[in-house]
Structures are given as C-alpha cells and as structure tokens.
Amino acid sequence: MTDVQTTPDSPAPTESIPVPGPMRLRDMREVIRNVPRYLTGLRDEHGPVVRVPMGKTDAFLISDFDVVQDVIIASSKRFDKDAQKVGPGPDDWGSSLERVLGKGLVTSVGTYHRRQRRLIQPVFHRRRIAGYGEAFATIADEASAGFQDGTRFNFHEAMYELALGMVTRTLFDVSLESEAADGIRRAFPREGGPLRWELSPFGKILLRLPLPANRQFKRGLKTVDEIVYGMIEERRKGPGDGDDLLSVLLTVTDADTGEHLTDQELRDEAITLLMAGHETSSGSLTWTYYLLGTHPEIREKLHAEIDEVLGDRLPTVEDLPRLKYTDAVYSEALRLFPPAWVLVRRALEDYAANGYHIPRNSVLMVSPYVLHRDRTWWPEPERFAPERFLADAEPDPANPLLGHARAAGRPKLAYLPFGAGPRQCIGNVFAQMEGVMALATLSRHWEFEPVGPAPDRVTSDFTLQPRGGLEVVAHRRR
Ligand code: HEM
Numbered sequence: 328m329t330d331v332q333t334t335p336d337s338p339a340p341t342e343s344i345p346v347p348g349p350m351r352l353r354d355m356r357e358v359i360r361n362v363p364r365y366l367t368g369l370r371d372e373h374g375p376v377v378r379v380p381m382g383k384t385d386a387f388l389i390s391d392f393d394v395v396q397d398v399i400i401a402s403s404k405r406f407d408k409d410a411q412k413v414g415p416g417p418d419d420w421g422s423s424l425e426r427v428l429g430k431g432l433v434t435s436v437g438t439y440h441r442r443q444r445r446l447i448q449p450v451f452h453r454r455r456i457a458g459y460g461e462a463f464a465t466i467a468d469e470a471s472a473g474f475q476d477g478t479r480f481n482f483h484e485a486m487y488e489l490a491l492g493m494v495t496r497t498l499f500d501v502s503l504e505s506e507a508a509d510g511i512r513r514a515f516p517r518e519g520g521p522l523r524w525e526l527s528p529f530g531k532i533l534l535r536l537p538l539p540a541n542r543q544f545k546r547g548l549k550t551v552d553e554i555v556y557g558m559i560e561e562r563r564k565g566p567g568d569g570d571d572l573l574s575v576l577l578t579v580t581d582a583d584t585g586e587h588l589t590d591q592e593l594r595d596e597a598i599t600l601l602m603a604g605h606e607t608s609s610g611s612l613t614w615t616y617y618l619l620g621t622h623p624e625i626r627e628k629l630h631a632e633i634d635e636v637l638g639d640r641l642p643t644v645e646d647l648p649r650l651k652y653t654d655a656v657y658s659e660a661l662r663l664f665p666p667a668w669v670l671v672r673r674a675l676e677d678y679a680a681n682g683y684h685i686p687r688n689s690v691l692m693v694s695p696y697v698l699h700r701d702r703t704w705w706p707e708p709e710r711f712a713p714e715r716f717l718a719d720a721e722p723d724p725a726n727p728l729l730g731h732a733r734a735a736g737r738p739k740l741a742y743l744p745f746g747a748g749p750r751q752c753i754g755n756v757f758a759q760m761e762g763v764m765a766l767a768t769l770s771r772h773w774e775f776e777p778v779g780p781a782p783d784r785v786t787s788d789f790t791l792q793p794r795g796g797l798e799v800v801a802h803r804r805r
Contacts, residue, residue, distance in 0.1 A: 344387065344683055345373040346380065362787045363668045363696040370697050376683050379692075386690040387683075390701065392738040394680045395693050398672060399740070400748035402680075406672040406691065407436045408750060427515075427548060429591070431599025432753060441749070446579045446588070447596060448753065450572060456757045458570065459497045460644035463761050466492045467768035468641055474773055476803040482775055483613040483796035490609035493761050498600055499558055500571035507554045511601065514547020555594050573597050604754055607666040610792045611758075612765055614664035615657055617797055618711045619770075620777040625713060629656055630774075630804065633767050642767040647760065650767055655716035657762045658732075661744035663711060665695040666790040670746055695743050696791065704741040706731070775799040 347369055350358075357365040366388055369377045375391035389395055398406055428434045432443055470489045491511065492503045501507050534541065562574050569575075576596060579588055588596070619626045632652040636642075642650065672691045677684070685691065700708040705715075706728060714720065718733035732742060745752035752758065778800055782793030 344376050344378045346378045347373060360784045363694065363785065363791060366669075366692070366694055367697045367700055381690070386692055387685055388692045388694065388697070390694070390697050391681060391683075392698070392701075392740055394683065395698065395740050396738070396747075397680055398678075398691055399670065399693060399743075399746065399750075402678070403748050403750070405675055405678060407675055408434075408671065409436050409673055428599045428602060429595030431595040433599050433603055442581070443592070443596070444749065444753070446581060447576070450575050450579065451753050451756065453756050455575070456760060457644045459757070460642075460760065460764060462496050463493055463764040464641040464643065464768050466496060467765040471769050471772055474801045474803075476801060479778060479798060479800045481796040482616060482777075482799040483609065483793060486609040486612040486616075487605070489612065489765060490605040490607075490761075493608065493765075494601055494604040496571075497757075498572045498597060498604070500569065500574075507551065507558075510547050510550035510554060512547075514544055514551055515602070551598065552594065555597050556590065559590050559593050559597075572600065600754070603752075604757070606790050606792075608758055608761055610666040610790050611657070611661055611664070611762055613793060613797050614666075614791075615660035615762070615766060616769075616775050616799070617777055617782060617793065618660050618663065619656070620775050620799065621781075622711055625656065625711065626774060628652055629766075629770060633770050637767065637771060641771075642764050644760070644764075646767070647763060650763055651717060652713060653767050653770075654759075654763050655713035657759070657766055658716040658742075658744075659711060659713040661762075662699045662705070662715075662732075662742060663709075664791055665699060665744040666792075667744070667746065667752070668696040668787060668791040669694045670750075695746075698741065698743065701741065704737055770804075772804055774802050774804055776802060 347354075354365065357368065366379075369379065369388060370390045375389070376394065377388045379386045379388055389398060425434050430439060430443075432440065432447065435443060467489060469492070470485060474485075488503060491508055495501050495503065495505060495508050495511075499505075499507055558573060559577070562569060562577055567574070567578065573593070576588060576593055580586070619629065629652060632650065636646055636649045647654070670693045672693070674685055674687055674689045674691060677687045678689075679685070699705060702708055710728075712728045714726065714729045715732040717730050720730050723729050731737075740747055745755040745758070776799055777797060779798045782797055784794040786792045786794045
C-alpha cells in the first residue's frame with residue numbers, strides 16, 4: 328500500500344470527481360431495492376471516489392484504500408461522525424437516535440468521545456468477554472430448543488430475539504422475559520418505527536403525526552430509561568461484585584481525575600451497547616444462515632467440524648481455536664453482508680488526498696459492503712467461500728481462494744466489518760465470539776432451508792437486513 332498524499336501542491340478541484348448522471352429508472356429501482364448494491368455499481372462505473380449529490384450537500388463515496396485508511400485512521404481527527412449536521416431535509420438527521428442514545432459511544436464526538444472510549448475500552452478486554460462464553464452458548468441452546476422440525480417461520484425474528492437475549496444477559500444480567508427486553512421490543516421494532524423514520528425525508532412527516540407508533544416509541548423509551556436508571560441505582564446500592572457489563576461500567580475510573588461515570592453517562596453507554604449490540608448481530612446471523620441454506624456443500628463442512636469438535640456437548644470458549652471453519656463461515660458472511668455496511672464521516676476542514684479535493688462539511692461514505700467486493704483483493708467477490716479465511720490451510724493450486732484473506736501484504740482495510748481506527752467497533756471481540764458460538768450451537772441440531780424469493784430487497788437504514796426478514800423451514804439434523 329502506498330502512502331497517501333494528503334497535501335498535494337494543486338489538488339484536483341472537487342468538480343473533477345466523477346458525479347453519476349441523472350438517475351435512470353433502473354437506478355431508482357435499485358435505490359429502492361438495495362442501496363449498498365447501488366453504491367457498489369457507482370464505484371464499479373465511476374471509480375474509487377464518486378460524488379453523490381444529496382440534499383443540502385454532497386456525499387463522497389470513498390473506495391480508494393489509501394484514502395479510506397487516511398480518513399478512518401491516520402487523519403481521523405480531521406473528521407467526525409456527526410454527518411447529520413449537514414444531512415438533507417429541514418431537521419438534523421439522527422435527532423431521534425441522539426434522543427435514544429444520548430452521548431454514548433456511537434453518537435458522541437470529539438474530545439468527549441475520546442475520553443469515554445479511553446475509559447470504556449478496558450471493559451471489553453478479551454478475557455472479560457470470554458467470561459460470557461457460557462451465556463452465549465446457553466442462550467443459543469434455549470433458542471435451539473424452541474425450533475420445531477418442519478416448521479416455517481421468520482428466521483430473522485428468531486435471531487433478533489437471540490441477539491437481544493445475548494446482550495440483555497451480558498449487559499444487565501436479565502432475561503428475554505424481563506421488562507427491559509420488552510421495553511426495547513416496543514420502542515425499537517425491527518423495521519420501521521420513529522427511530523428509523525428520522526433517516527428518511529418522508530419519515531420526518533410521520534414523526535409529527537399523532538400515530539400509535541410515535542406514542543409507543545415514547546412510552547417504550549421512557550420505560551427503558553426508567554429500567555436502566557433503576558438498575559444503575561440497584562447496583563450502586565449493591566455489593567459491587569456483579570460481572571454484567573453495567574456493573575463493570577460502574578467501576579470505571581478516570582485515572583487522571585479519579586472520576587467515575589455519572590448516572591447519565593452510564594445510561595447513555597448502556598443503551599448504546601444494547602442497541603449497537605443486537606441489531607448488528609441478529610442481521611449477521613440471519614445472513615449467515617441464508618448463505619448456509621443456499622450452499623449445501625459448505626453447510627456439510629460446517630456440520631462435520633461442529634460434530635467432530637463438540638460431539639454432544641455445547642461449545643465453550645476453549646473450543647473456539649478448533650472451530651476454524653465455523654469462524655471462517657461467520658467471517659465470510661460478514662464480508663458479503665456486513666451489517667454496518669457504511670461508515671459515515673463529516674470533514675471538519677477542507678481535505679485533499681491522492682489528488683481529490685473534498686470541501687469542509689462534506690459527508691464521506693466508506694462502505695465495507697463496497698470495499699468487500701473490490702476485485703483486486705477479493706477474487707470472485709460475490710462467491711461465498713469461507714476458505715478465504717482459513718489462514719493455516721495447506722496451499723492448493725486448484726483453489727487460489729484458500730487462505731487469501733489472511734495472506735500477508737493485503738491492505739488491512741480490505742476487510743473491515745468492524746470498522747477501524749479510533750471509532751472501531753468496541754464490541755468486535757464480543758460479536759465474533761457470540762456469532763461463532765451461536766452458529767456452533769444452533770447448527771448442532773438444525774439446518775434451515777430458506778423459502779420464498781431470495782432476499783434481494785434489503786433495509787439499510789441503520790444496518791443491513793433482509794427486508795421483511797427471512798422465511799425458512801427448520802430441519803432437525805440429529
Ligand atoms: C456482527 C456484529 C457487529 C458489527 C458488524 C459491528 C460493526 C461496527 C462498526 C463497523 C462500527 C464502527 C462504525 C464507524 O466507524 O462509524 C461499530 C461501532 C460500535 N459498535 Fe459494533 N458491531 C457489531 C456488534 C457490536 C456489539 C455486540 C457491541 C456491544 C456489545 C457493539 C458496540 C459498538 C459500539 C459502542 C460502537 C461505537 C464505537 C465508537 O465509536 O467508539 N457492536 N460497530
């Protein structure tokens with residue numbers, strides 16, 4: 328990878344960055360169906376930096392790896408995540424999101440974000456997350472016990488419940504039957520609802536109407552707030568030896584000032600982790616099972632590994648190094664369908680890189696979905712081939728894909744389902760462990776046959792999900 332040239336003598340003017348022509352009917356259809364795929368088409372047609380006119384300002388789709396690395400990591404201080412400040416429409420984007428998440432890690436910016444991140448990062452140490460391994464396997468096993476042979480159902484709903492269960496148990500030590508889980512279901516439905524309406528220009532009108540969904544959102548949010556504040560109070564009064572994430576967050580101390588997180592800060596971070604932690608994981612498990620359901624030969628290999636490593640028992644964290652193929656399946660599904668399919672930044676100042684000039688306040692879009700389909704680094708990019716991620720497999724001239732994702736010399740950011748740099752997913756270890764353990768647990772007994780049309784239409788408001796979910800029929804394997 329070459330060094331990025333961020334201060335060229337004479338940067339090319341913004342106007343020289345390609346802009347797609349007026350939208351054709353088929354472009355509109357693609358935007359309605361599948362925005363990530365539409366953006367991939369723009370990159371293929373117009374190159375690594377494309378200017379996409381959007382409302383008040385322009386957005387730039389950046390797929391030049393050197394520039395991506397500079398924006399996300401090296402020059403990250405010249406960008407922030409608050410792209411909503413320059414978003415389209417009469418109101419700021421994302422105000423519902425901020426109402427929900429407050430100044431938690433996802434929505435906060437600048438020095439405040441840097442401080443919170445520094446304080447909270449140790450809470451996500453691999454050793455602590457490994458302590459949740461048993462919870463991951465137990466919750467997946469409970470879900471597994473609920474499936475019935477030959478039954479058709481919406482698999483995405485089941486994965487939503489599964490991921491919600493994982494995060495409520497690890498964060499608050501409460502179950503899916505708890506009031507907290509119920510408040511979340513009511514306030515933040517899987518599709519639609521005020522939280523997501525905020526992101527669409529028409530949705531803003533809906534937000535002002537006296538609709539039941541608006542009332543439900545407000546009531547749900549109030550309930551969740553009351554519950555979280557109640558839990559904080561309970562833990563403050565308790566012996567302080569809990570090992571759920573909220574209890575650990577309570578012990579966080581700023582080494583410089585000796586300060587702890589305030590109730591408000593704890594509330595914001597807890598709700599942020601709750602939200603960031605279940606929508607992403609439920610999407611990735613759904614996509615993984617869609618891919619397994621349509622690739623029997625890969626499913627067979629997965630089953631062979633799980634049967635050999637686990638036999639009749641549930642997985643533990645100690646099994647993970649031997650569940651290599653399972654890990655590769657999950658990693659490859661995250662490549663093809665990264666739930667956080669676009670990372671959005673706002674340029675705090677004029678920015679020039681590799682001859683491109685991007686004016687202050689522009690929105691930059693770095694899309695893992697698009698980058699994961701770059702033919703230079705991902706041969707046969709649309710092919711589901713978990714063996715790409717098998718690092719120590721013997722080279723096989725007949726299969727050049729084997730291990731190539733782990734080969735030396737590739738740009739680090741060719742694969743970034745969890746982002747990178749100072750805003751990298753704080754839950755990345757949690758998520759990978761949770762995903763692999765869920766996959767191993769569910770696939771011990773079940774395979775799922777997708778039915779109905781392929782999930783060509785996606786929702787991509789916050790995360791990438793098959794629109795309407797995924798209908799499957801469950802088949803008991805053993
Ligand atoms: C498959 C599952 C997941 C995926 C694909 C994913 C992906 C991402 C990505 C790409 C970012 C960076 C966004 C950006 O740079 O703009 C991010 C941020 C974040 N994620 Fe995740 N995530 C997952 C699961 C989780 C889980 C389980 C948690 C918590 C338990 C979590 C908590 C967070 C938080 C708090 C941030 C904000 C970090 C910051 O800005 O400092 N995520 N996630």
